[in-house]
Amino acid sequence: MIEDGRALKDDFIPLEVEFRNQELNRLSEALAPCLEGGTPENTVIYGPTGTGKTCIAKYTLNQLQDEAPDIPTQYINCWQDYNKYRTVERLMEGLGEGDAIQSRWMAKDELIVRLREELDRPYIVILDEIDQHQEPEILYDLYTLPEVTMILITNRETQLFHRLDDRVTSRLRGAPRLKLTKYSSAELVSILETRARWALSPDAIGDTELEFIAENAAGDARVAISVLRSAATYGDRTGAERITERLIEEAIPGAREELRQQTLEKLDGHQLRLYNIIQEHDEIKPGDLYAAYEERSEDPMTRRTIRNYLNKMEHYRLIESSGRSRAKVYSLVTDE
DNA sequence: GGTCCACAGGAAAGATAGGGTC
């Protein structure tokens, strides 16, 4: 059934991005000046997950590189490269200067100086999940580099700005902002149709089944594509010739489990222990959670470290919390 | 309304690990 699985991958960039023409045009306009030696505009893209923020940013940079291969670009996920050092490391890599960094020997400030020296032409950088950066002052450092143009991606615009100091906020306030909203069911069907045409054998899936996936994805293209991928994989495994509604229903839990397992693999022993304790309870108070964790650990981490771990797991959407102060409880995320 | 206390999260210091220099 699957003929070319690439089109079903999360990081696949399609030849054409559907239903985002206005946003693509605005982003292209913001970057266009660099083609004529001018100064492009920094841009902020925000909206819920699965609305195509990363996709339109990467797509626009691909287009730009087709026109001007000499202009270097770089994609940085600030959840993975969350401190200044790693971010600048990635920036150097984007300039083909990754080898210039001799491990930890080079201090952060020295790295910035090195980056400044290497910049002799426009450099366009996507900073994805910028609200998750642990040292948001990096934006000020980058702002002082006239060659660097930033495309900042965040889920919530307010989360980004409330963490920035006034110098950066005042400068970014004037930057173009692109707000992306969730896809409608009809839009998701069209996106899925295109992906299915690329990835699957002809007639592997019909309109009714695509609509069924779209309705279950609640406007999130990432979820919709993940379910399609899971259904097709499951169909291949079981020898089915077509993806049916029943196959999709069977594949949905698998798609969710796949995403959950991928995330669980990122946790260390202490974090997994916390996850297991929460899993054993419908809801658990932070104090009770720590007591249970302490009981099961030979060398337990402190409460402060555990709070950091729990924040990380909440961000991964593995657990969630409700209530505040003494009324606070943790539970597993079950709605995805 | 006042007090208590669980809880969150920032800041600074300490511990650890990786790699370079002599």
Place this chain on the structure above:
DNA sequence: GACCCTATCTTTCCTGTGGACC
């Protein structure tokens, strides 16, 4: 191999918040 420099992770200390109880 000892020492130095660095980033990263963890701990300690502290303050602010807000729910529970009287």
